[in-house]
Amino acid sequence: MSDIDVKYAALGGSAGWLGPATTAELVAPDGIGHYRHYRSGSIYWSPSSGAHEVHGAIRGKWASLGWERSFLGYPLTDETTTPDGVGRYNHFQGGSVYWTPATGAHEVHGAIRGKWASMGWERSFLGYPTSDELSTEDSTGRYSEFQHGSIYWSPGTGALACRETVRLHVKCLTAPTRFSINQMISNMRLTYATAQVGVKYASFELLNLPALNDVDVGACTMGTVTAEQTQLFANRNSAGANDVVVYFVRSTQPPFNGCASFPANRPGAVVASGASAWTMAHEVGHVLGLSHVSDNNRLMTGLGTDNITNPPPDIIASESASMLASSFTN
Numbered sequence: 187m188s189d190i191d192v193k194y195a196a197l198g199g200s201a202g203w204l205g206p207a208t209t210a211e212l213v214a215p216d217g218i219g220h221y222r223h224y225r226s227g228s229i230y231w232s233p234s235s236g237a238h239e240v241h242g243a244i245r246g247k248w249a250s251l252g253w254e255r256s257f258l259g260y261p262l263t264d265e266t267t268t269p270d271g272v273g274r275y276n277h278f279q280g281g282s283v284y285w286t287p288a289t290g291a292h293e294v295h296g297a298i299r300g301k302w303a304s305m306g307w308e309r310s311f312l313g314y315p316t317s318d319e320l321s322t323e324d325s326t327g328r329y330s331e332f333q334h335g336s337i338y339w340s341p342g343t344g345a346l347a348c349r350e351t352v353r354l355h356v357k358c359l360t361a362p363t364r365f366s367i368n369q370m371i372s373n374m375r376l377t378y379a380t381a382q383v384g385v386k387y388a389s390f391e392l393l394n395l396p397a398l399n400d401v402d403v404g405a406c407t408m409g410t411v412t413a414e415q416t417q418l419f420a421n422r423n424s425a426g427a428n429d430v431v432v433y434f435v436r437s438t439q440p441p442f443n444g445c446a447s448f449p450a451n452r453p454g455a456v457v458a459s460g461a462s463a464w465t466m467a468h469e470v471g472h473v474l475g476l477s478h479v480s481d482n483n484r485l486m487t488g489l490g491t492d493n494i495t496n497p498p499p500d501i502i503a504s505e506s507a508s509m510l511a512s513s514f515t516n
């Protein structure tokens with residue numbers, strides 16, 4: 187009997203839940219291992235991993251990634267119930283796939299998986315993954331979303347757990363000229379992750395509002411808005427009540443890099459086309475309750491974000507606490 191036959195027999199053979207075989211035992215496409223498909227799942231074997239069954243939605247995720255030739259490699263476990271009793275998982279050579287009825291099946295791997303494991307897996311405050319590992323918009327970082335937060339990773343920061351999320355919508359009248367929107371969002375992910383705040387980039391929309399493209403922001407005082415800001419911020423469209431909307435405009439009048447004063451119940455900010463790489467993160471910082479400081483090491487410098495001296499700029503602990511307490515993170 188092959189190792190696959192031994193595993194199959196241990197699971198009850200043709201009378202067990204796997205049901206009858208639908209293929210012979212075959213050499214896997216990578217030329218290293220063997221597999222056999224059954225009516226309700228598969229058994230995969232390789233010399234280094236042994237023989238393990240994989241089935242259902244977890245098998246579906248693994249298949250969608252490319253089976254044993256994906257970064258996951260071969261299964262190291264059968265499908266197993268999680269310690270919290272809610273979900274199921276298979277560990278693989280290169281990561282894991284976790285499934286629950288509420289979240290579906292998602293892979294988690296590498297340093298992000300290591301961070302999640304160190305926190306206690308699904309029993310941590312994060313809960314289960316709700317995404318596969320994703321790339322930041324500028325491809326310099328990675329992140330996985332979970333039920334109650336996210337884990338961000340970049341070469342400079344390592345893996346950071348985020349316990350709250352700001353849901354961000356971009357509405358573009360004029361695209362920025364010095365740094366792309368994707369660059370600004372990626373920078374925001376980077377600096378916010380150090381404050382335990384994740385970023386969900388929920389939507390992008392082009393707006394054709396030429397009369398508001400050089401928007402009058404008055405003195406840009408929090409809690410006070412002009413008629414033009416009121417008109418502009420009425421365009422929330424798909425955004426939820428506590429979501430933050432950033433409007434990219436050609437300019438503000440008078441000229442600022444951005445302005446974070448917003449009408450009641452319409453959280454958001456404007457960012458001008460000449461903005462710095464950190465303007466968006468800075469303005470949303472104001473929306474989340476942060477005030478200016480006189481320190482160019484920090485995101486909330488009031489001396490101009492072009493003058494930030496140590497990218498990524500710092501968000502200090504008390505600022506992180508304010509952001510986590512904001513009604514615009516959850």
Ligand SMILES: [Zn+2]
Binds near residue numbers: 469472478487488
């Ligand atoms: Zn400011």
